[in-house]
Amino acid sequence: MREAKREYIPNFEAFAHYTYADNVPFVARNYGTFGVHFSYDIFDGGKRRATLQVRDAQAAEAQENLARIRDEVQVRVEAAHNKLEQTEQMLAVSRELLAACEEASRVSAQGLEQGTYLRSQAVALKRVISGVHIVPMGMSNAYPIEDQDELTLIDAGYPGKEAAVLEAIRALGRSPDHLRNLIFTHGHPDHIGSAAAIVRETGAKTHMHPLDIPVAESGGPFRPLTPTPGLLGTVMCKLTYHPDKRVNPVAINQPLTDGETLAIAGGIEVIHAPGHCSGQVAFLWRPGQMLFVGDAGTNFMGIGDPVGFENLEEGRASQRKLANLSFDTVAFGHGKPIVHDAMTCVRNVWAQR
């Protein structure tokens, strides 16, 4: 509408040089001679009215278009806003979860300093099956396995968790030097973070797949992960995995080989299960028919994927491979172990991956 007005309401300055109708030079002296009204009559007439009608129609159409576009933009802005809100809510929940874990571990550490840790730890240390416990250490799990006087530990948690492990050893009625072997499912910060400190306190022998040994012995940086498809994977991967993180390096005494059975804790079979991490292995503890899958999967609200993969296809193949094993109980690097019908639960989710 503004365009139409600008074009058809004479501008006196411009009038001195051009007509409004067809841009024919309209010199200043003519303006002086005929005046505004006269020039209007000369150049108006049917052509101007017709053009005005066309312009009116165009202006109305433009206004309609504008209204439609405004509606569309409104809808898109609302959709984007909703998505943003959802993401923000999910981020907030994840942050709260992490904060709660940090707080729990801070309180535990404080309890240890004040000498109250042993009691609370003894209550918190959970038996999974006969001979296997789970050390509560925030977001990741470590599992001591008892074999007469000797202890074997699967994974070593985030940095700063050595106190929880040492207290778990005492709660089991053993001393630190009873921990003979520390076996790693893979070389990520949340599984080797406290390893150096635990080895220093216990003298345990360390075992890891050769593909992850260099990163454990350097203490990082770590290989990048591609977040597991989906919003939750993206958010959790960003929050929990930082490839540039550094941990205390830990020397590895023994490389693990796919298919071998370690002569410790009555026999532990090693199954290479890459995908999340190229040096990822699972352990099958023969005496208890218990499978430790590390981060080949998780069990928070049901059996699921890790937060990310180095290679998704390999990860799926590993999940299928693990689903074909025979076991009674399954334990994860993150989330709860499954004690009843574990093999069926795993097969239902992973056999068809």
Ligand SMILES: [Zn+2]
């Ligand atoms: Zn992990």
